[in-house]
Amino acid sequence: MFLINGLEQDTLPASDRATQFGDGCFTTARIHHGDVCLLAEHIRRLRGACEKLLIPFTDWDTLAGEMAQRAKGHSSGVLKVIISRGSGGRGYSGASCQHPVRILSVSAYPSHYERWRHDGITLELSPVRLGRNPALAGIKHLNRLEQVLIRAHLDQSDADEALVLDSEGFITECCAANLFWRQGSDVFTPKLDQAGVNGIMRQFCLQQLAHSGFRVVEVNAAENALITAEEVVVCNALMPVVPVRACGQHRWSSRELYHFLAPLCEQTRTS
Structure with missing residues (x-):
């Protein structure tokens, strides 16, 4: 199950620009003993990418809290975080997209x-x-x-x-x-x-x-x-x-x- 904008769900609108254009960014973090390794650095990476892509995401404290909470209870694992520009309008312009989407998921740590x-x-x-x-x-x-x-x-x-x-x-x-x-x-x-x-x-x-x-x-x-x-x-x-x-x-x-x-x-x- 994914955590999408704070809700447990596994669906995303077909109009989302991540689906339409790959319009967003992501990071993949290691979970160890319930903690996100280099959490601050992963947040910094996402912030820099959003700035470069002109994505108006601002809920950084919320995202950091969700990342930390998502890692709890996992002795090891992989935490993936995606930020999409969201939905809005038709065509390449993202001018009407004012509500970016955050998506978190956890998977098993690669054994190899x-x-x-x-x-x-x-x-x-x-x-x-x-x-x-x-x-x-x-x-x-x-x-x-x-x-x-x-x-x-x-x-x-x-x-x-x-x-x-x-x-x-x-x-x-x-x-x-x-x-x-x-x-x-x-x-x-x-x-x-x-x-x-x-x-x-x-x-x-x-x-x-x-x-x-x-x-x-x-x-x-x-x-x-x-x-x-x-x-x-x-x-x-x-x-x-x-x-x-x-x-x-x-x-x-x-x-x-x-x-x-x-x-x-x-x-x-x-x-």
């Missing part, structure tokens, strides 16, 4: 993440590339058809995740995770000013790395940048960080960066 953290994962280069659009880059909007296609191709392979490039051929992210790679003490991560999602855990990792012995560089890099990497890791708010052991013919065994980030990221479960 523990295995991924222990064994590492494999990547496969996706044939689907992300379009570059600075107006939408970084935010987690509801238009996810690119990711749906990326996932469809990934499902036909033996890989665990996809290495995704943008339309110019630059490494951008994975299907559902952000990406870091290490050469010596230098840690690289893709610039996300043209495409991709600036994930909650990516932001947290950047904060931790800024106060470490590693030097972080945000780059526009082609796929072959990973050839010289000593280590590759991926992250999202649920994993929260996972080592990559292979991508195509390339293999990585070092876990120096992973062992630095993993305990810090796991602490977010109780923050």
Whole structure:
């Protein structure tokens, strides 16, 4: 059952712009021992997305309370929050939409993440590339058809995740995770000013790395940048960080960066 504008229900009007145009944003948070991990950061993400999409949502305290209440009683789980512009009028204009809709749901925590953290994962280069659009880059909007296609191709392979490039051929992210790679003490991560999602855990990792012995560089890099990497890791708010052991013919065994980030990221479960 979903919580839609504070009511337990599982229906949404066909006129809602989330259905009509994918007009909204969302975030996916980890539940641990009844708490929402990084709750303030998830609220901040949604606020930033609404501002960028010009969605007039203002009930932030109500939403934060509903998120916290929804997590109670769950030892683990996944909390998804969607904000839609709501219903109103016909066509692309949202001028008459003054009542955004908030939608909350809880699902089971993915059991394979523990295995991924222990064994590492494999990547496969996706044939689907992300379009570059600075107006939408970084935010987690509801238009996810690119990711749906990326996932469809990934499902036909033996890989665990996809290495995704943008339309110019630059490494951008994975299907559902952000990406870091290490050469010596230098840690690289893709610039996300043209495409991709600036994930909650990516932001947290950047904060931790800024106060470490590693030097972080945000780059526009082609796929072959990973050839010289000593280590590759991926992250999202649920994993929260996972080592990559292979991508195509390339293999990585070092876990120096992973062992630095993993305990810090796991602490977010109780923050």
